[in-house]
Each structure stands twice: as C-alpha cells, then as structure tokens.
Amino acid sequence: MKLWGGRFRKPTAPELETLSRSIEFDRRLWREDVLINRAYARELAEVGILSALELEQILTGLEVVEAKLRENPPLADEDIHTAVERVLAEVIEDPEVVSKLPTGRSRNDLAATGFRMYLANEIGGVLENVRKIQTVLLEKAKTSANVLLPGYTHMRRGQPVVFAQYLLAWFWALERDRARLRGARERALELPLGAGALAGNPFGVDRNRLARELGFPVVFPNSIDAVSSRDFALEFLSSAAILGVNLSRMAEDLILWSGAEYSFVSFDESYATGSSLMPQKQNPDGLELVRGKTGRLLGDLVSLLTTVKGLATGYQRDLQEDKEPVFDALDTLNLTLPVMEGVIGSLVVREEQMAKALSFDLLATDLAEYLVRKGVSFRRAHDAVGQVLARAEERGVAPFELSLEDLRALSPEFGSDVSSAFDFRASVERRDSEGGVSARAIEVQVRKAERALTF
Numbered sequence: 001m002k003l004w005g006g007r008f009r010k011p012t013a014p015e016l017e018t019l020s021r022s023i024e025f026d027r028r029l030w031r032e033d034v035l036i037n038r039a040y041a042r043e044l045a046e047v048g049i050l051s052a053l054e055l056e057q058i059l060t061g062l063e064v065v066e067a068k069l070r071e072n073p074p075l076a077d078e079d080i081h082t083a084v085e086r087v088l089a090e091v092i093e094d095p096e097v098v099s100k101l102p103t104g105r106s107r108n109d110l111a112a113t114g115f116r117m118y119l120a121n122e123i124g125g126v127l128e129n130v131r132k133i134q135t136v137l138l139e140k141a142k143t144s145a146n147v148l149l150p151g152y153t154h155m156r157r158g159q160p161v162v163f164a165q166y167l168l169a170w171f172w173a174l175e176r177d178r179a180r181l182r183g184a185r186e187r188a189l190e191l192p193l194g195a196g197a198l199a200g201n202p203f204g205v206d207r208n209r210l211a212r213e214l215g216f217p218v219v220f221p222n223s224i225d226a227v228s229s230r231d232f233a234l235e236f237l238s239s240a241a242i243l244g245v246n247l248s249r250m251a252e253d254l255i256l257w258s259g260a261e262y263s264f265v266s267f268d269e270s271y272a273t274g275s276s277l278m279p280q281k282q283n284p285d286g287l288e289l290v291r292g293k294t295g296r297l298l299g300d301l302v303s304l305l306t307t308v309k310g311l312a313t314g315y316q317r318d319l320q321e322d323k324e325p326v327f328d329a330l331d332t333l334n335l336t337l338p339v340m341e342g343v344i345g346s347l348v349v350r351e352e353q354m355a356k357a358l359s360f361d362l363l364a365t366d367l368a369e370y371l372v373r374k375g376v377s378f379r380r381a382h383d384a385v386g387q388v389l390a391r392a393e394e395r396g397v398a399p400f401e402l403s404l405e406d407l408r409a410l411s412p413e414f415g416s417d418v419s420s421a422f423d424f425r426a427s428v429e430r431r432d433s434e435g436g437v438s439a440r441a442i443e444v445q446v447r448k449a450e451r452a453l454t455f
Contacts, residue, residue: 003082003107022079025324030069032114033084036193037101038062039213040205044103047204054097061091061098080114081107104205106197108227108315113193115323117214119236122330123185127178129337130243131453134174136345138449141167145442148424149264149354150362160362160424161437163264163349166253168445173246175452180239188232191216195226198314227315230308230322237301240329244297247340251287254343258284263353268346271339286343290336297332300325358424360398364389366430367399370421374413384411 012020038059045055065087074083089098141164151161191214194200194207200223201207207219220226257264275281303325307318364385371381387410392399400422407414420426432438435445 003085003102017078020078020320022320022323023074023077023083025327026080026111027073027075027083028327029080029114029118029323030073030084031066032117033080033110034062034066034069035117035214036110036113037084037088039210040105040193041101042213043205043210044100044203046206046209049103049203050097050100054100057092057094057097058088058101061088064091079107079111081110104196104201104203105193106195106227108197109192109195112195112227113191113214115326116188116190116192116216116232119233119326119330120185120188123181123188123236126240126330126333126337127181127185129334129341130174130178130181133337133341133344134171134178134449134453136341137167137171137174138446138453140164140344140347140349141171141442141449142446144349144351145439145446147349147351147354148358148428150357150359151437157357157359157362159365160358160427162428162442163354164442164446165437168442168449170246170250171449173249174243175449177239177243177246180242181236184232184236184239186217187235189216189218190226190232191219192226195220195223198224198227224314228311228313228319230304230319233322233326234301234304234308237297237304237325237329240333241294241297241301243333244294244336247336248291248294250340251291254347255284255287255291262357264350264357266348266350267343271343271346286339290340293332293336297329300329300332360400360422361389363422363424363427364399366421366427367418369430370418371411371413374415376411376413381411 041050041055041058041062044050045052050058065084068087069083074080074087077083077086085098085101088101089095092098144163144167147163148160149163150157151159151165191207191211193210193214194205196202211217211219254265254267256262258266269282271284271286272282273285275283304322307321311318367388368378368381368385371384372378376384388399388402388407391406391410392402395402400419404414404416404418407418429438432441434441
C-alpha cells in the first residue's frame, strides 16, 4: 500500500523503495500514530467531513489496529503511517471511510506530531533517571561532608576539600542537564498537526482542540516552520550530548579514584568485569562504557546537525534522517544512566586513603592568606610562600618543620601563631563563602540540592 501514486505510471525502482523505507525505526511511533489518527478523526467529524457513523467505525477500527500493532509490530510497510492506514483498511470494510481520514492532512504534519509526542514522553523517562543519580549523589554527600581529601586542578593536588563537594559538583552539573532536558521537552510539545504539507488546513479543523486532546500546551504558529523545523530534536540531542559529557567526566574521576594508585573509593563488583587472561583483574568496564557511549551521543548530534544545516525552508525528505539519531541517543541514555546510578549507589568512600593523600603543600594558599591577614599584599605573600616551599624542599622537610627564624627571614610578618595555617580541617572551615567547603557551606548546599530535587 502507498499513500500516494496517482500521477505515476511506473512502479518505484526497487532500490529507491529500499532507500525510502523507514519502518525499521519509525515503527516505534505506532502508539503516537494511532492517537493522532483518533484525535484527527474526531476533529474531522466536528467539521462535517466524517459522519457520526463513520467516526464510530474509524474509532472502533483504530482500537483493533492498536491491538494488532501492539502484538505484531509492522515490518513490511514503507513507514508507520502507511502501516496504520493499511491495517485500518483491513479492519473497516468500507474503503471510502478510511480514505476520508487523511483529509487535509499530510505525512509531513503527521510525522512531525508523532515524533514530538514520542520524544517528549521519552525525555520524561530520561529526566527521572537523571534525578535518581542526583538522589544517590546527594545521599552520599550527606555522609561525606567531613571527609577530607585533596582537591585537584591540572590533575595535581591544589587545596584540601571535602568529598561531599565533589559529589555535589556532579549533582549541580546534572541539575543543569535536567534543566536543558526540560527545555527541550517543552519545545517538543508544540503541535504541528493541522499544518498540512506546508500551507495549513482548509477544512476548519480546530488546532487548539487537537492540541488539548493530544497533550500539547501550544500550537505551532507557522505552518511552514511546523513541518520543516527539527530544532526541537537538535535541542534534545545537544542536551543528551552535554549530559553524556558530564557522565563521562564523572566516570573518569571514579575510574581513577577506584584504582590502586588512589584507592579513594570502591564500588560493588557487580559493576565491574574480569580479564580473560589476568585472573586478578577487576576492571571498571561499566564506567568505561559510560565514558565510551558519550562518543555515540556526540555523533548523534553532529549527524542531525549535518543533515539539516543546508536544507531550504519547508519539508525535505532528508528529514527522514531525523529519528534514528534521536532514538539512538534515547537508547544510549537509557542504558548508561542506570549503570551510573548503580555505581554511585554502591560507592564506598575510603576516608583513610583520602587522608593519606593530604600533604602540607596543599596548605600553601592558607599560608599566603595568613600573611594577607597580617597586612601583606597577596602578590607579595604569594612570592614569600613560594620561597618557603623552595626552602623546605631544599632541606628535605615539610614547610611546617621550618623554624620561625627561617620563616621570618623570608617574610618578617610570620609570627608564632603561624601554626594555625598548617591545619587541614581549619583550611576547609575557612572556606565558608556560599558554595564553599566548610561544614556550614556544605549544609546550605545540601538543603539547596534537596529543594532542587522537588522540581
């Protein structure tokens, strides 16, 4: 069955037939297609295209179609729209009734509507999975608010922090991901149905009524834009790619920190695999695969961007390529997000190993700030502390092991209370500004995170 063909005298070339088929991937839109047909049939009855009896026949027929497609997804048709109409024609004896259903409607507005409905619903599931990761991050943060470890820049130790701060850093990155996904979902829910092929519907259908029935908050304001725009899909793919990058960075941290060189954390062995050769290995394959799958998400975005970047305004058949990248991104996220939740949920924080990694060079900034509180300018203090570190390194001792006389030789402002600067816990507690690592600041941040999860 074809939904077109009256002006053609030759059959479609078999190679073009094969190239044109999209049923292998767009068959997952069958529910949306049935729902749209149901709503559109009611609207055609409202404007007098269908009689009450014809409407009843179509609605009853669509119930049968829904049951058939649920049990046996179609494989032989050109696309899902053809499949739904074909099965409906097999169910309803009068072919004239079925042939009225597409009145004023195109595959252009039908396909765009179904795609948007499906994506909006699937984004809801992704949002929930992201929220689950945030929930376990927050719970782990609450129990590690006092766990000291080095904070890193350039992959080198910088200043002492608490482990909760790292967990909350990931939390807030995912919170931005959720905001982007919500925005993408909001813009997916603009109704194209009623735009026709490009110029609108001539039969007086009420698009706002269609929108209400199908769960769209707004109607697309321009019929050409309605059928040709795919920026809603691009926005989702962009959000998915950024989410993937954030997951990948989290995975990288955990891969490093769970290795013997750090041993800061461990996680349940059910999220690791072994080696086919080396019996001792417990490889973080789950995290590595999360990291690796990010490449797919980036590729999905670039694929669709490349497809649409040169298209003229209006529907083009190139847009058949819009769904596979989106479906792949959704499938990828639905695979990776539960793994990340499981890894973090089983995370064991090895406080003693983190404490062993603390070294007094981490307090160099505190030593400079000690001088600032004595009235020394920061640049001069920075230089003086650099000399302190160099002197300690020359003598093979820790900075706090230098005598007061040694310190005063480099900056006379050093006093007998300088020992207050050589305290990891005090260093953390001094970082009390909003978003800092003091106990109070972490507590405030945790409360903000709890509020964020209510949305």
